[in-house]
Amino acid sequence: MLRVNQVKLPAGHSGADIKAQAAGMLRIPAGDIRQMRIVRQSIDARKKPEIFYIYALDLEVKEESRILRRFQGKENLVCKSQQQIYRFPEPGSRVGRLPIVIVGTGPAGLFCGYFLALHGYRPILLERGKCVEERQRDVEAFWETGRLDPSSNVQFGEGGAGTFSDGKLNTLVKDKDGRNRVVLETFVKFGAKESICYEAKPHIGTDVLCRVVKGMREEIVRLGGEVRFESQVKDLCIRDGRVTGVEIEGGGHLDCGRLVLAIGHSARDTFSMLHDRGVPMEAKSFAVGLRVEHPQSMINESQYGMEEPGELGAAPYKVTAKAGNGRGVYSFCMCPGGYVVNASSEEGRTAVNGMSYSGRDGRNANSAVIVTVTPEDFGSEHPLAGIGFQRWLEEKAYAIGGGKIPVQRYGEFRERVNGDGQQFPAGSTGILSPKDEGRSGRQESGEFSEITPQCKGQYVWADVSRILPKECNEAIVEGMEAFGRQIAGFNRPDACLSGVESRTSSPVRIRRGDDLQSEIRGLYPCGEGAGYAGGIVSAAMDGIRVAEAIAREYAP
Numbered sequence: 001m002l003r004v005n006q007v008k009l010p011a012g013h014s015g016a017d018i019k020a021q022a023a024g025m026l027r028i029p030a031g032d033i034r035q036m037r038i039v040r041q042s043i044d045a046r047k048k049p050e051i052f053y054i055y056a057l058d059l060e061v062k063e064e065s066r067i068l069r070r071f072q073g074k075e076n077l078v079c080k081s082q083q084q085i086y087r088f089p090e091p092g093s094r095v096g097r098l099p100i101v102i103v104g105t106g107p108a109g110l111f112c113g114y115f116l117a118l119h120g121y122r123p124i125l126l127e128r129g130k131c132v133e134e135r136q137r138d139v140e141a142f143w144e145t146g147r148l149d150p151s152s153n154v155q156f157g158e159g160g161a162g163t164f165s166d167g168k169l170n171t172l173v174k175d176k177d178g179r180n181r182v183v184l185e186t187f188v189k190f191g192a193k194e195s196i197c198y199e200a201k202p203h204i205g206t207d208v209l210c211r212v213v214k215g216m217r218e219e220i221v222r223l224g225g226e227v228r229f230e231s232q233v234k235d236l237c238i239r240d241g242r243v244t245g246v247e248i249e250g251g252g253h254l255d256c257g258r259l260v261l262a263i264g265h266s267a268r269d270t271f272s273m274l275h276d277r278g279v280p281m282e283a284k285s286f287a288v289g290l291r292v293e294h295p296q297s298m299i300n301e302s303q304y305g306m307e308e309p310g311e312l313g314a315a316p317y318k319v320t321a322k323a324g325n326g327r328g329v330y331s332f333c334m335c336p337g338g339y340v341v342n343a344s345s346e347e348g349r350t351a352v353n354g355m356s357y358s359g360r361d362g363r364n365a366n367s368a369v370i371v372t373v374t375p376e377d378f379g380s381e382h383p384l385a386g387i388g389f390q391r392w393l394e395e396k397a398y399a400i401g402g403g404k405i406p407v408q409r410y411g412e413f414r415e416r417v418n419g420d421g422q423q424f425p426a427g428s429t430g431i432l433s434p435k436d437e438g439r440s441g442r443q444e445s446g447e448f449s450e451i452t453p454q455c456k457g458q459y460v461w462a463d464v465s466r467i468l469p470k471e472c473n474e475a476i477v478e479g480m481e482a483f484g485r486q487i488a489g490f491n492r493p494d495a496c497l498s499g500v501e502s503r504t505s506s507p508v509r510i511r512r513g514d515d516l517q518s519e520i521r522g523l524y525p526c527g528e529g530a531g532y533a534g535g536i537v538s539a540a541m542d543g544i545r546v547a548e549a550i551a552r553e554y555a556p
Contacts, residue, residue: 001081002064004025004056005078006077008021008044008053010053012311018055026059028062028063032063033059036057039058049304049306098257101123102123103126105127105217107162107539113225114220115544118223124225124254127227129157130157130230138157153345154343154353156267158214161353165209169196169204183537186216190212203356205357206357208358232270233249234249236279242520243520246259261529264529281508282508283384283508285373287504287505289472291367291499292480292497293453294489295365297363298488299316299487315365316336317331317334319479331483334367337359337365340366343503362454368501371472397500407455407497408496410492410497412493413477449494451495506531508531510525515549526543
């Protein structure tokens with residue numbers, strides 16, 4: 001099998017065109033290509049609006065050795081394919097008397113449970129929230145009415161926080177063992193489009209992700225595992241330095257031989273319980289900021305040279321800068337054609353996130369513009385100080401927006417941060433009056449803005465500049481101005497900012513050793529909530545790693 005790189009074709013080509021172009025590069029008839037597999041597809045927009053696709057292909061061809069000799073010294077173009085074949089540890093003949101229990105059904109818990117079930121271990125998965133079908137109804141009701149279910153929302157429930165997101169599936173985690181590929185192939189098995197296995201920036205969308213999650217759960221059950229919903233773990237049972245079971249809300253008890261902690265980054269009450277039980281953990285850096293919305297047509301024009309890109313789909317972007325105060329500022333969780341969503345999980349606190357459906361066909365693009373914060377910013381050395389910092393920001397966002405998503409035009413935000421804008425008096429709610437709202441909706445030219453916030457959940461015009469610390473606001477303004485030099489119009493005064501984006505990653509790391517266990521034996525911290533992942537795919541990969549570690553313990 002040959003790996004052929006840098007196969008370049010214009011947008012609008014067919015599968016036959018790919019094969020013909022590859023044959024031309026190899027100087028062989030197209031009929032000599034017996035089999036073709038797309039390994040990677042990326043977009044080359046350097047000469048926009050003339051857009052090209054760039055492919056890496058695996059080809060089975062006649063006279064492979066002769067072709068390799070022809071390209072000797074040009075291995076960057078043609079070389080022997082080194083396919084990564086994922087292998088799970090061989091199941092042991094002995095399986096523990098007590099079950100393997102997994103806490104959480106986000107990507108980490110779901111993939112850990114799926115791979116254990118696939119190899120005969122029959123895990124029990126405990127989820128504090130509801131199944132994805134019921135969870136969808138609860139989330140839609142919250143967005144419509146503002147009535148929050150603290151156990152079933154954008155953060156909690158089957159599929160985890162990533163279920164109500166753009167569903168981006170790219171990761172920077174090294175994949176020498178093939179886990180990344182097997183995660184993508186598993187998504188395809190349960191209903192995702194096959195192209196996610198080779199797109200440079202694959203995404204799945206909330207609508208498809210919900211179906212995939214349900215399919216994986218049903219397969220775990222078919223294979224002999226269990227998935228128990230509305231089963232929040234309230235306490236651990238520890239004896240002689242080893243976990244022996246869990247106490248479940250409502251009085252239930254479950255013994256276990258191994259316990260996987262695949263809790264999400266918002267399981268704040270669970271973090272507190274774990275700290276009280278002496279589970280070693282530490283505060284970690286994360287990032288906070290605001291969501292920014294622009295017309296998707298503007299982003300398309302900047303990235304592709306056309307407002308309507310057709311088959312290319314809504315254009316993404318990624319921007320980074322460094323502020324004068326030394327803080328990094330960057331876009332995060334960019335959602336082409338997406339929505340800003342109320343992602344709150346606690347009463348009296350407001351958090352936002354971004355979401356796209358698989359079609360990415362909304363009128364606005366949004367991303368978080370975030371600033372790194374470290375334990376030094378939290379005001380305490382306590383391991384859970386980052387949670388306190390998040391709550392402080394979310395309480396301010398709730399008060400300023402009156403429980404709705406607070407939104408402000410960037411031009412006005414910039415004025416207030418720079419100190420030359422009208423200030424709200426002390427004690428003010430920060431919600432704009434009808435007069436202020438009209439002012440906030442104008443561009444500098446005096447014309448009304450073409451940007452209307454595209455939100456899931458109610459929103460209100462408010463003084464968003466009052467949420468974050470001064471140094472974070474200043475860094476965001478510097479970043480927005482720098483991004484305006486990278487993407488024309490990014491710093492336009494009518495761009496919409498909403499807050500607060502506080503759940504970018506876990507504020508806590510639950511310590512584990514090289515064997516992936518805590519100092520409390522039999523306890524496996526796992527995934528994003530435990531501090532070992534940063535997105536859907538990396539969390540799923542960590543879930544597989546933990547499943548492998550458990551399987552090795554049972555090996556003969």
